[in-house]
Every structure is written in structure tokens, then in C-alpha cells.
Amino acid sequence: MSDESAKLGSCSLPGEVILEILFRLPVKSLLRFQTVSKSWYAFLITPDFTHLHLRHTHEMLLRVSDRGPRDTPTISFFSLDHHKTTTVKEEIDEVYKIEDFNDIADLSSSSVVVVDLPFPCSPDDEVRVVGSCNGLLCVHFNRSSNIILWNPATRKYRFLESPDCVSFYSDPFFPYIMLGFVPETHDYKVVKVPSSSKNSNAKVWVYSMNSGSWEEIGADVLHGLLPKGGSAVTLNGCLYWMSYSNDNGRDIITCFDLFNQVFGKITLPNPDIVTNLTFQKLVVLKGCLSMIIYFGDGINANHYEVWMMTKQQGVAESWTKQFDFSPFSKLARPVGSWRDSELLFGYPNGLSLELLSYNPFTKRTRSFQRRSLVGRFKVINYVESLESVEGS
Template sequence: MVKSGKTKKKYHKPTKPHHHLNPPPAQANKPISVKTLPAHLVLEILYRTPVKSLVRFKSVSKSWFALINHPTFIKMHLDFNTSKNDKNKLICSCGYGTFIDIALLSLSEEPMNVLRINKDFTERPNYPRKINFRDFSKNMVLAGSVNGIVCLSHSEEMSERFVVLWNPSICCWCPIALVETKSWDNMSVGIGFDEVINDYKVICIVPEFRFEDYGWSRIEVYSTNQGSWEDVDKKGKIHFRPNTDLNHCNFIVNGVPYWAGLDLRPGYVDVLGRIDPFTGLFKKIEHPKHVRNEITRVNPVKLRESVAALIQSPGDYPNNVIDLYLLDENTTKWTKMYSIGPLVSGNVCEEMQIPQCFSTGEIILETWTWDTDQDHVTDLDLVHNIYDPKTKLVLHINHMQALHPCWYESYSHVESLVCIKGMVQIGKEHRDKKTKPKMKNWTEFLSKEFDSVLHL
């Protein structure tokens, strides 16, 4: 007989959840797959990465070391940052007395010191038998900047012994000895870049002082590719002498250095001279025609990638106006673009210098201002202002006052990874190099993705 009623359901006890603080050994050792970015996106990020960060990234792996050191990547990184105006800065020397600072200056940031020079230091180990950067930095003079490579001259004991190429971004430098059998008195130094053969060149203009050669100068060119001074004696001498107080070029446009100086052949005529780093040939450029008087000053400058001339006080005093002229390199003709000013009012007198222009077109106006009381100076002040050609306004930039009291040489500068032949790391000039196994080809460590993007 079958029992009536409901069938009793079986009760299943639920299993307790297990919470593991640590994964099982087998799961912990299991490799984790990470989806990486495409190579072209990685490169786009690295092109935007500051140089100092890229130097640290070299220690990530052999492939990254090979990538960041590869000439193609270095050039692409340089091209990208050169095309971005916000990446371009000015490198300048400023200060007064014992300490001189080499600083990077931009419109939007505080000046960043890259080197502080103590002109009075006395501890100089092994000097002058073994030269190091610390030895040379005392009394050194900025003489140009191209693609992140800065040329340095010297104003005292090494002025006729060495010039130097320096990349402050990667802390490397290369001393270049001057030929001992030649005279280098009062030489003026610049740097040029021969884009055709990718060669950085140190260019020196050396005035002649013998009576029969007075008014002439000779040109000396050092090729970093060849590692030697080129024989330019056969190319003849030039009727040009850089300004007496100018031991460095004024500015550099498209790798060509320019000097302000005198043509002594027709008389003492102010001209602008340039030396082509590819051919070594000299070209003289006359100043634009302008109103001349006792206080007229012509300031040749680099404006973006063109040659410009800022003519101060072209009219009668006190009509202190600055006219800007632009040079057409093909026709060597000047065109007046616009005027700034007048900049004088009341009993305040201003003496203005134009140290340099930013790559975006803003012009730095360094002004010495003093109040006069019966022809006596009662108050003296140095002010740095910026003229913006877009708004046609003269603006005061507070952080530029950090360059007080004096601003010396300045050049357009872009931070780069460029390391030319012969450069060594600062502070390790005389250390014995450890022998390391040489790789036949560093590109073997690069991934196939980077190979295809860089076209290796």
C-alpha cells in the first residue's frame, strides 16, 4: 500500500565561499597577457616625451635603449619638437659678478637653470694637462645653438686653446682643440649645420692685424664628421671684421650663422655677414636704408626663421620708435613690416637692446631706464618686456626679472637627443672605459613593429 502525502525534498547544504587572500601558487605563476599599444602610437607618445625622461627610459630594456639611441628616432624626435613652437626656448647667460647662470627661457614658464658658473673657483685638478667641462665653464661664452647642440667659446685663458660643443639636455660635451701654429687673437665663434651631409661645424672668423692685411679676416671651419679643421686657406680671406666686442655670432637661421660687423674696404660701413656651412663661402648683407643720426642703433636678429633688423630711434630724438625690417634672402632686399613705439615720455630716458626673439615672433626688449634731474641720473632700472606683433602691445613678463641684473648672449634652442661624434659625458671625461661586448647591430633588439615604423 502506497503511503499518501507529499514527498520529502532532500536538503542540500550550500558550500561555503572560499576567500583566498593569496592566489594559488599555480595561478600566481601564470603569465599575465597585457595588450600593448601599436608601435606607431608608442612612437607618437615618445616624440612628445621630454629628453630627460627618454634618457631614463633607456634602462627599460635593450630594445628601448636601441630605439632611443637610433639616429632615425633621434631625428624624428628633433623634427617633431622643432616644429612645435611651444617646445622652442631661448638659452641665455645672465647674472653678474661671481656667478653666471646658463638658463632656458620660455614665455609661459619660469627660467630653468641648466648650469651655474662660479667664475672665482680655484680647485682645478690636473689643469691644464687634462681639460674637463668644469675647467672650461669658467669665463665661457655662449656662441650659438643648433638642434640642441650649443657652441661655447672662452673669454680668457682658453680663448686661444679650445672651443666646445655641448648638449645640456643629455649632459655631454666635446672639447675641440685649436691649431697651435695659428693665431686666434680676437676670434669670433659660431656654429653651423650642413644639412646635406648632417655635419655640425664650428666656424671661426679671425681678424688679421698685420699692416698689409688690415681689414681682412680669415675663416676657419671645423667638421665634426671629419674630426678636423678644414683647409679653407685656399678659399681666400674676407673683407669683414666682426664688431670689436663680439666674440660670438649674433644668431643662426636655418643652420647658417650671422655676424654683425664692419666692411673696411669702402670705409667703416656697418654690415651683416654670413658664412654658409656647406660651401664655407662668405656673403655680405648691407643694412636696410633708414634715417641715421647719432643715437640710431641697428639690431640684427632672427625672427622666426628669417633675418630681421630692428632699427631703434630712426627719427629725430626723442621720437624713439623701433622699425622692423625683414630680409628676402634671394634678393637681399629689406621690407619694412611695422613700427613699435614711441617709447619715451616725460623725463624718463630709455636705452634699449634686443637680445633675441622667440620662435613664435615675440620680441624681447631689454630696457635701461633712468630718471634725469638736471642731466643727472637719479634712478636706474633694467626691465625686460615682450612685444607681441599680433596684439601690437608691449607686455611686462614678471618671471623675466629673474634674469636681473644683466643678460648677455642668447640663442634659439630646442632640447634634443643629438650626440655628435667625440662627445663624452660630463664628469666622466677621464674615466677608464670598461670593456663591454659589442653588438654587431643594435637594431636586432628592436621589435618588428618598430622596424616597420622606423623603416630600418
């Protein structure tokens, strides 16, 4: 890579130093540098540089507010860079200082970045961000059933024509759509799974960005399993999501190996404790598939358990309970994870404007302000990248 940097022109700095500087620059700056010369452009678009730049990019959080029907579809990004660090006790005290909705509103600020979608869409469509991977967002339009792969940093996108043309008007139970990365082939795949009992015999489709086409695949293992909603978790070339079994009325983890294109099922940790008042959230901690289980009365949470799969996947005995802790607030709900070791908690139905980040390994928590009064939102793990949506 240092040899390649020598082609960038005369410079008094060593090639290794130039690379270290370039790896740490934002995408906006690198896009400008691509216009310096043909040699700069050829170097900065190489897969090797894109991959190494991605490794040096820090993970961020985006709160994505989906604009619904009868409004111009846009995506609102809420920056969470400004935060405070407190102990758990301090955080509990701070949360309970909020006594009414007027106090909550005072916490909000008008600092919201609204990004107009660079691709055409119908004004009455409903926009959903259904997945994020290496700087690419997968955007689904509920009513038209259109799917877009979009890199917000480069503003490049790819339109994926739906393989089965199922729209809101023919089936209001939207398909479950996921985005994942295949490290073996450096390919991005979109997986489209039926999400209603009406579509129990519907087809499962997989889109490969490298080939630029959809493929119908067999999925007998999914018979009677309905996705429970929420974003899928991607880890080591596999997708994981929660499903409900029509056969026994129990929840189960469904997985999909993106390279071999094989579906599978994983039993929940300690499934005997799961009841109608028990809730689960799949996350990734320390590079392991993990699950937050929280117990309550349907409104208030009493305590949380964190289980991690540290051994062979698919074996129930490989789950290990790592943490058991009381809630910061009885109304907080887990919404995801980030930075490999922190759990994210939010409040349903706009009860609070805060998002809490808790590290169970260090027992430290951070509080973010949402910076908007928009009620519906989704937390997205995001990194800026130069990843192309053009495929190989």
C-alpha cells in the same frame, strides 16, 4: 618608423600612439628609457627618432649668465616659462611703475638654475656661450681659447682643440666664433673668424663635427671687415652676422654658406638712414632673415623699424619694411627673437629685471622677470634635444 616601434616590446597601444607619446617626452625621461633594453636603446638613438623628437620640442628661452674670471666657471639658466600677457599700453604703464632700483630688486626671485659645467676648465678662465643650435651649445673659454660643444640635456660634450692656439694672453681681441647646422649632411660646424684689425690676415677656420677636424678656408671677402659682436643668426644652413667695414666706415651683413663654405656680403636695408645713432639687430621672423633698426639719441630709443628679406638673398631691393612702431620704453633694446614671430627686448646695464617679448604681427607683448640680479646676461634660443656631439 611605426615598424621600428614594434620592436620596443609588447604593448596594447598602436605603434603610432607610442611614437606620439615618446616624441613629447623630455630628454631626461628618454635617457631613462634607453636603459630598459637593447631594443629600446637602439631605437631611441636613431637619427630619425632624434630628428622627429626635435621637431616636436617647443623652443624655450634661456638667459645665460657667464661667470667671469676669479670665479668657478658655471652657466646660469634663467627659466622664462612664467609670463603674463598684456597689451602694449598696459605694458608701457607697467614698465613706468618702476621708479627706483629698490622697486626693481623686489621683482627678482631666487629661482635660478645654475648648471655646473661637466667638463674641466681653469677657475680663472672666462666662459662664454657663443652659439646655440638644435639643443647644442658652443662654449668658448676666452683665456685658454678652448671650445666645447655641449648638450646640457644629455650632459654630453666634445672638446675641440683650437686650431691656431690664439689665447687671451697673445691677443685680447677674442675671435668671433659661430655654430651652425648643415641640413644637407646633418653636420654641425663651428666657424672661427678673427675679430680685430690686428688679425686682419689671420686664418679662418671651420670645424666639422662629422669629420672631427678643423679646416682652413679662404676668406678674401672678409678683408677689412670686423665682426661687431653679438651672436650670429643661423637660417637655412647659413650664418649671418653684423660687420664693420674699415674701407668705408659702414656696417654690412656678412654671411657664410655652411654647405658650400662660401662667404658673402649683404647690404643693409635702406643704408642711407644709418648713422652713428642708429642701431641694428639681426633676427629671424617667419622663417626670413630680418633686421630691427632703432633710432635714438644714443641713450633713448625713439622708434623701431622691422625689415624682412622675403626674396632672393643678397639683393638690397629684396628688403621690405614690415613694421614701424614706437618703443614700449625708451631704454629697451632688442636682444633677439623667438617662436618665429616674437621680438625680444631687454634693458642695458641692469636698468630693469624684465625681458619683453613683442609680436609685431598681433601687437601683443609679454613681460618676463629675469629672476636674478646678475648684471651681464645673454638671451639664448634653446630646445631640449637628443642630438649627439659624437658626430657621424
